[in-house]
Amino acid sequence: xxxxTTIKDLSRILGVSPSTVSxxxxxxxxxxxxxxxxxxxxATALHYYPNAMASQLRQSxxxxxxxxxxxxxxxxxxxxxxxxxxxxxxxxYQLMVLQSHENLQQEIENIKTCINLRVNGIMxxxxxxxxxxxxxxxxxxxxxxxxxxxxxxxNNRFPFVGIDDKNASQKAVSWLTFQGCTKLLGIFGxxxxxxxxxxxxxxxTACMQLLPTGGAFKxxxxxxxxxxxxxxxxxxxxxxxxxxxxxxxEVLAGVMPTLSKIADNQAKSSKVIGISDGKLPFLFHxxxxxxxxxxxxxxxxxAQCLLNGLQMGGKSIDVPVIIQETPIVGxxx
Amino acid sequence: xxxxTTIKDLSRILGVSPSTVSxxxxxxxxxxxxxxxxxxxxATALHYYPNAMASQLRQSxxxxxxxxxxxxxxxxxxxxxxxxxxxxxxxxYQLMVLQSHENLQQEIENIKTCINLRVNGIMxxxxxxxxxxxxxxxxxxxxxxxxxxxxxxxNNRFPFVGIDDKNASQKAVSWLTFQGCTKLLGIFGxxxxxxxxxxxxxxxTACMQLLPTGGAFKxxxxxxxxxxxxxxxxxxxxxxxxxxxxxxxEVLAGVMPTLSKIADNQAKSSKVIGISDGKLPFLFHxxxxxxxxxxxxxxxxxAQCLLNGLQMGGKSIDVPVIIQETPIVGxxx
DNA sequence: CTGTTAGCGCATTCAC
DNA sequence: GTGAATGCGCTAACAG
Numbered sequence: 080x081x082x083x084t085t086i087k088d089l090s091r092i093l094g095v096s097p098s099t100v101s102x103x104x105x106x107x108x109x110x111x112x113x114x115x116x117x118x119x120x121x122a123t124a125l126h127y128y129p130n131a132m133a134s135q136l137r138q139s140x141x142x143x144x145x146x147x148x149x150x151x152x153x154x155x156x157x158x159x160x161x162x163x164x165x166x167x168x169x170x171x172y173q174l175m176v177l178q179s180h181e182n183l184q185q186e187i188e189n190i191k192t193c194i195n196l197r198v199n200g201i202m203x204x205x206x207x208x209x210x211x212x213x214x215x216x217x218x219x220x221x222x223x224x225x226x227x228x229x230x231x232x233x234n235n236r237f238p239f240v241g242i243d244d245k246n247a248s249q250k251a252v253s254w255l256t257f258q259g260c261t262k263l264l265g266i267f268g269x270x271x272x273x274x275x276x277x278x279x280x281x282x283x284t285a286c287m288q289l290l291p292t293g294g295a296f297k298x299x300x301x302x303x304x305x306x307x308x309x310x311x312x313x314x315x316x317x318x319x320x321x322x323x324x325x326x327x328x329e330v331l332a333g334v335m336p337t338l339s340k341i342a343d344n345q346a347k348s349s350k351v352i353g354i355s356d357g358k359l360p361f362l363f364h365x366x367x368x369x370x371x372x373x374x375x376x377x378x379x380x381x382a383q384c385l386l387n388g389l390q391m392g393g394k395s396i397d398v399p400v401i402i403q404e405t406p407i408v409g410x411x412x
Numbered sequence: 413x414x415x416x417t418t419i420k421d422l423s424r425i426l427g428v429s430p431s432t433v434s435x436x437x438x439x440x441x442x443x444x445x446x447x448x449x450x451x452x453x454x455a456t457a458l459h460y461y462p463n464a465m466a467s468q469l470r471q472s473x474x475x476x477x478x479x480x481x482x483x484x485x486x487x488x489x490x491x492x493x494x495x496x497x498x499x500x501x502x503x504x505y506q507l508m509v510l511q512s513h514e515n516l517q518q519e520i521e522n523i524k525t526c527i528n529l530r531v532n533g534i535m536x537x538x539x540x541x542x543x544x545x546x547x548x549x550x551x552x553x554x555x556x557x558x559x560x561x562x563x564x565x566x567n568n569r570f571p572f573v574g575i576d577d578k579n580a581s582q583k584a585v586s587w588l589t590f591q592g593c594t595k596l597l598g599i600f601g602x603x604x605x606x607x608x609x610x611x612x613x614x615x616x617t618a619c620m621q622l623l624p625t626g627g628a629f630k631x632x633x634x635x636x637x638x639x640x641x642x643x644x645x646x647x648x649x650x651x652x653x654x655x656x657x658x659x660x661x662e663v664l665a666g667v668m669p670t671l672s673k674i675a676d677n678q679a680k681s682s683k684v685i686g687i688s689d690g691k692l693p694f695l696f697h698x699x700x701x702x703x704x705x706x707x708x709x710x711x712x713x714x715a716q717c718l719l720n721g722l723q724m725g726g727k728s729i730d731v732p733v734i735i736q737e738t739p740i741v742g743x744x745x
Numbered sequence: 746c747t748g749t750t751a752g753c754g755c756a757t758t759c760a761c
Numbered sequence: 762g763t764g765a766a767t768g769c770g771c772t773a774a775c776a777g
Contacts, residue, residue, distance in 0.1 A: 083554065085754060096764045101756060109762055126554065131528040132469040133754035136769050141465065151493050153486040153691060160484050164511060173525070176509050178497060192506070195464040221416065221459065332695055339697040358486060362665055364672040364697040418770060429748045434772060442746055466770035469753050749776075758767080 084125040093121060104129070143173045144385060145193045147203040149181045149230075154328035155356045155374045159229075162378020163202065170386055172199070183208040190214045193223065200224035200385045205231060207271040212237070224388040228381040230274055238388060240381040240401045244274050247370050247405045248281030251324045251352045254368065254407060256289045258350050260322025263290070264314070265298035266307055266334060267326045275300060278326045278354070307333030315341060325353035335363045352407075360410035370405035377403060417458040426454060437462070476506040477718060478526045480536040482514045482563075487661035488689045488707045492562075495711020496535065503719055505532070512539040523547045526556065533557040533718045538564060540604040545570070557721040561714040563607055571721060573714040573734045577607050580703050580738045581614030584657045584685045587701065587740060589622045591683050593655025596623070597647070598631040599640055599667060600659045608633060611659045611687070640666030648674060658686035668696045685740075693743035703738040710736060 086104070090097040095114070103110045103118035121127075135141040144167055148156055160176065167174045175198065179186035186206050193201055194217070201223055203215070210232055219225055219237070228240040248265070255263055265282040268275040279298050286296040297318050301307035307330045323338070325331045331353045342348050348365065355369035380401050387399070419437075423430040428447070436443045436451035454460075468474040477500055481489055493509065500507045508531065512519035519539050526534055527550070534556055536548070543565055552558055552570070561573040581598070588596055598615040601608040612631050619629040630651050634640035640663045656671070658664045664686045675681050675698070684700040686693070689707045693700055713734050720732070 086756095087754075097754090098756075098765080099763055102763090105756085111762070114762090126550070128524070128527045128554065130469070130530065130754050131525075132465055132472075132474065132530060133769090134756075136463070136465040136469050136753090136771090137755045137757085139465075139769065151484065151490045153490045157484045157486045157490065191461070192464075194461045197463065197465060217459070221461065336695055336697065359695075362669055362692075362695055364669065419772095420770075430770090431749080431772075432747055435747090438772090444746065447746090463770050466753090467772075469755090469769090470771045470773085472753065747777085749774105751772100751774085753771090755769090756767105758765105760765080761763085 083130070084127045085130070086127075088125065089118065089121055089127060092125075093117065139197065140199070141173070141197060142171060143175055143196065143198045144200045144202065144382075145175045145177060145189075145196075145198045147177045147179060147186065147189050147193075147201060149179050149204060149206045151176070151178060152329070154332070154359065155229075155372070158356050158358075158374025159204075159378040159381075162375040162380075163382045164378075166379045166382035166386070172386075179206045181206045181208065187214045190218050194218055194221050198223060200226070200389055202226050202228060202381050202385055204229040205273075207269055207273075224385055226381050226385045226388065228377055230272065232273060236398060238384050238399045238401075240377055240384055240403070242372055242377075242403050242405050244277035245281030245284070247354055247372070248278045248324065248326070249285040250405070250407065251354070251370060252282055252285035252289055254352055255322035255324065255350055256291075256294075258322065260320075260350050261291060261294040262318075262320045263294070263296040263322045263324065264311075264318065264320035264349075265296065265324045265326070266311065266330050267298060267300045268330060269302055270300040275326065282324055282326075301330060301333065304329050304333040308337040309333075311337045312341075320349055322350045323352070325351065327353070328355050328359045331355060331359055331363075331367075331369075335365060335367070339363075339365055354405065357408065360408075363410065366409065366411040368407055368409045371408050372405055373403065416463070417455075417460045418463070419460075421458065422451065422454055422460060425458075426450065472530065473532070474506070474530060475504060476508055476529065476531045477533045477535065477715075478508045478510060478522075478529075478531045480510045480512060480519065480522050480526075480534060482512050482537060482539045484509070484511060485662070487665070487692065488562075488705070491689050491691075491707025492537075492711040492714075495708040495713075496715045497711075499712045499715035499719070505719075514539045514541065516541045520547045523551050527551055527554050531556060533559070533722055535559050535561060535714050535718055537562040538606075540602055540606075557718055559714050559718045559721065561710055563605065565606055569731060571717050571732045571734075573710060573717055573736070575705055575710075575736050575738050577610035578614030578617070580687055580705070581611045581657065581659070582618040583738070583740065584687070584703060585615055585618035585622055587685055588655035588657065588683055589624075589627075591655065593653075593683050594624060594627040595651075595653045596627070596629040596655045596657065597644075597651065597653035597682075598629065598657045598659070599644065599663050600631060600633045601663060602635055603633040608659065615657055615659075634663060634666060637662050637666040641670040642666075644670045645674075653682055655683045656685070658684065660686070661688050661692045664688060664692055664696075664700075664702075668698060668700070672696075672698055687738065690741065693741075696743065699742065699744040701740055701742045704741050705738055706736065 086097045086100045090100045103115045177189040226238045267279045351367040353369045354372050356374045357371045360369050419430045419433045423433045436448045510522040559571045600612045658667050686702045687705050688702040690704045693702050
């Protein structure tokens with residue numbers, strides 16, 4: 080890597096001091112119009128690019144926010160990222176995306192990277208093996224603002240943006256019973272994931288409250304999309320539901336095609352409702368409804384929440400907890 | 413943001429020099445076991461975190477690679493990112509993802525950010541309005557290694573990883589005709605995108621060569637997923653194909669549900685083949701085939717290509733052009 | 746084994 | 762208006 084031109088180089092050539100060049104480059108009012116022009120020209124002529132590492136070090140600030148998520152899957156997170164990116168750019172920050180791959184060690188490592196880099200703030204969706212937040216507390220003590228979104232832990236004390244998981248499941252059950260379903264199947268995500276359990280509890284509670292006598296329900300956890308398909312298939316002979324609740328897009332992606340195959344043979348259909356970012360359902364042939372878990376909105380809200388925290392310099396009294404609504408939508412409406 | 417502990421702080425407290433502390437922290441062989449231990453302990457006790465900006469400046473290297481893509485959509489790119497992330501981590505680099513949002517200005521801005529940050533290398537999928545590569549040449553002249561993948565321009569002179577777009581389309585047509593189709597519809601992506609045109613040309617050439625007399629074909633460009641659905645619908649009354657080629661997952665996502673609705677009414681089906689990352693097809697009820705355009709592999713190959721370039725210090729004679737295969741797969745096999 | 750010295754490139758005080 | 766001096770925090774010669 081050859082040597083790059085620096086402010087010093089420019090200053091030497093122009094016969095002025097480095098500070099003058101620096102000021103000219105930053106359009107400082109003290110510098111003459113003519114000189115500014117000359118500096119600019121020479122800078123582009125010599126391919127001068129300010130060394131971000133140096134200027135960041137000097138200013139001990141890098142205008143960067145970090146996003147830490149388990150994985151950039153095709154579900155949900157692309158929307159979240161889009162929302163965050165938009166908000167963050169508007170406010171002149173860079174975004175850095177880190178993946179924890181559902182691995183606590185990796186998550187801790189990522190936090191450390193954030194601290195070392197002196198990012199201004201962190202938005203994080205916790206991985207499923209995270210049960211305590213010491214690593215986040217550490218970052219917070221280093222002066223980094225933090226917002227948790229989507230996946231959290233029970234006793235979280237950080238600002239949070241997400242949905243009311245239990246309530247969403249209850250709404251889903253309520254909808255299914257309203258459609259006349261009496262035999263409900265709930266399919267949930269990985270059992271280590273807190274939202275899986277929140278949503279399952281909501282589901283089960285609602286089933287017990289809302290199902291008529293003679294009704295029945297069952298809940299299962301799927302490790303991933305393929306497992307959801309597999310479990311549904313295996314279960315069908317013993318427990319044939321007339322209403323199915325899928326807790327996420329990933330589950331829906333496993334369930335819908337399977338259901339579609341089953342329907343081929345049986346010429347009968349179960350009602351389906353899921354929780355979804357709102358893109359996937361429109362790909363399926365079968366009709367279904369979903370509680371719209373809007374990733375884009377979650378993203379913008381999360382970023383906004385972080386930016387607010389940043390502005391108050393971390394000295395806010397109340398810890399915001401922002402709960403997004405999840406309206407019910409049909410894919411054939 | 414309060415003051416953070418620095419090496420100097422540690423050195424003062426321990427009564428040794430900063431360089432000794434630095435060496436201890438880096439497990440330098442010259443430092444005594446006992447002292448290392450003491451330094452380590454004090455560091456954690458005082459929550460010392462090395463300032464990455466400072467150390468990067470000093471070493472004028474930040475072990476970072478950049479990925480620039482049009483957008484993190486739910487199609488293809490999540491797989492690519494996964495592949496790249498894996499490779500890049502293995503080699504101890506950080507990855508930084510930038511989006512151009514199909515905007516040349518933004519793409520140029522991103523390149524500038526990369527130069528300012530002194531990243532070691534850039535992997536880029538060009539946005540659709542990019543027709544010349546001056547901005548990349550600029551980065552290359554600053555000593556940054558570059559690999560273009562997936563979306564490129566005709567006269568590209570940079571290393572490239574992708575598929576043979578024309579050939580893929582031809583294989584698709586060949587498959588359709590082999591299935592007995594004689595009336596083909598090709599649906600392509602945004603008309604400004606080079607791969608849209610490459611794939612369309614391949615399609616049309618192959619149609620002219622392979623279709624029997626009496627056969628017919630038609631190609632259309634769709635601006636996005638919704639437009640693909642719309643166009644197919646609008647077209648159906650005038651041109652009812654018995655074979656359809658969809659150039660991408662995005663197109664497939666628009667086409668398949670529409671086709672499925674049409675099939676409901678007409679009780680007949682067209683053969684479908686697409687180019688796909690290989691996830692989406694399994695969500696659809698209708699059977700279809702696809703040329704497997706493996707994003708994960710493209711990702712690892714791209715990263716590997718960049719890492720190779722890095723190792724040779726940019727002093728390689730030949731410019732690698734890596735073309736991935738696209739085997740045909742069925743979603744019901 | 747350890748300390749001293751000297752920057753990396755930049756932005757900012759304080760002088761003039 | 763402009764220049765000289767200083768230091769952000771860290772590492773790497775070079776000396777001992």
